[in-house]
Amino acid sequence: MKQKLHLWIEEYLFFPNNFQKIISFLLIPLTFIYMLIILTKRAMAKEIEFGIPVISIGNIIVGGSGKTPVTINLASKYEDVCVILRGYGRASKGLQIVSLRGKILLDVKSSGDEAMLLANSLPKATVIVSEDRVKAILKAKELACKIVFLDDGFSKYQISKFNILLRPKDEPTNIFCLPSGGYREPKSFYASADLELLEGRDFKRVITIKKDGKVCELPSRTLLLTAISKPKRLLEYLPKDIKMVSFPDHYTFTKEDISNIQEEYKDFSFLTTGKDLVKLKEFKIKNLYLMDLEIEISSNVDFSLLDEYLKSFEKEF
Known part of the structure; x- marks a missing residue:
């Protein structure tokens, strides 16, 4: 029953049938309220500069778009990296250091599945889980990390960062934001990314x-x-x-x-x-x-903006 329910919800959010479309339209008033909250948060956010490069790997739809494997791919190319994520599904609370320069300090129940996968896949990196990404970035600086990767950090508008947005190969036919559809931010927000990576074209x-x-x-x-x-x-x-x-x-x-x-x-x-x-x-x-x-990742992807962003911090080190 649980399996059928969560599959039904995902179908409703992304590729609804006619009955699900009716439910989606009925929830549009709540979607307008949700979008107003998102736009207000974005407009009022004051960006915090940390003096360290922060690269966000994010998306604007609910659920997976390849954020974790793309983070692994990109983070593996640099030294003294810290990967920060919330740690969904973990039994612990607050800021936790999952791994420190490759040494794993927590079990999977305390870290969450994605954090442990990152820790296992990046044997030289530091991995931190925290509901408060600002505190986690400050902890990364304290640990002398040189680059921070935020797994799913696009919506953290108060953090000054380089935004990489992943776009799915098959775009949802339901174009609405929650709860009418599967978008967490309006689809127009793709235009605000520093770099957009489209599955099938760019990776x-x-x-x-x-x-x-x-x-x-x-x-x-x-x-x-x-x-x-x-x-x-x-x-x-x-x-x-x-x-x-x-x-x-x-x-x-x-x-x-x-x-x-x-x-x-x-x-x-x-x-x-x-x-x-x-x-x-x-x-x-x-x-x-x-x-x-x-x-x-395709060799045709232009990472020049990311390179320039990273070079702008060289004087800090």
Whole structure:
């Protein structure tokens, strides 16, 4: 039931059917109120300069657009990097240092799935989770980090930063902001980005199937088990007959969940994403395969504005 509900909500937000369109139109008065709040916050925000380059990897739709893998790709190119994110789904509160120059200091329940994936994927970086991004940036400076990457930081209008916005390959047919649609900010805000990266043109996802760190092929009877936003987008990279069990984004799997799934799919192998794997490791599922995702950025992307932004801070160091 939960699986059907969250898939229905995602369909409503992005690619609604006729019935869902009626609900969307009925909620437009609330959308106008939401947009007024967003525009007011943006107009009243006074940008804080930190004396350190801050690069935001964001989007303006609800859920995933590849922010985390793009952050990994870009952050891996620099030294003394700190990645800051809120840490959705974590059991902890406040500012927490997940990893310090590659040394992991928290478990996945305290860090959240995305933060742990970042910590594992960036072995020389520092990763911080915090609801207050300003405090986190100040902590990064205190730790002598030279560059900050904000995972999902576009809406933090009070922070002076270089904004990279990711645009999905398939634009939602529902163009409204919440709660009538899946946009968190008006679609016109793409124009305010310092750099816009469009999936399919500027970057693409490269999927490799692995087991125990080795590249392999999927068994014929495989179940995709995941708790990410818009899980159906994974199916285009997989065999057409694959089955899927999905949970809401950032869901914390329980022992009962895994036992029930293993009982229902006795003869199946299991496939999951890197973000899910950091949470599933504790269950020691023997026939578990990884859908390893990497981002390839086109050589045609012009990063000159980003280079100029970074050079403007050289005198600070």
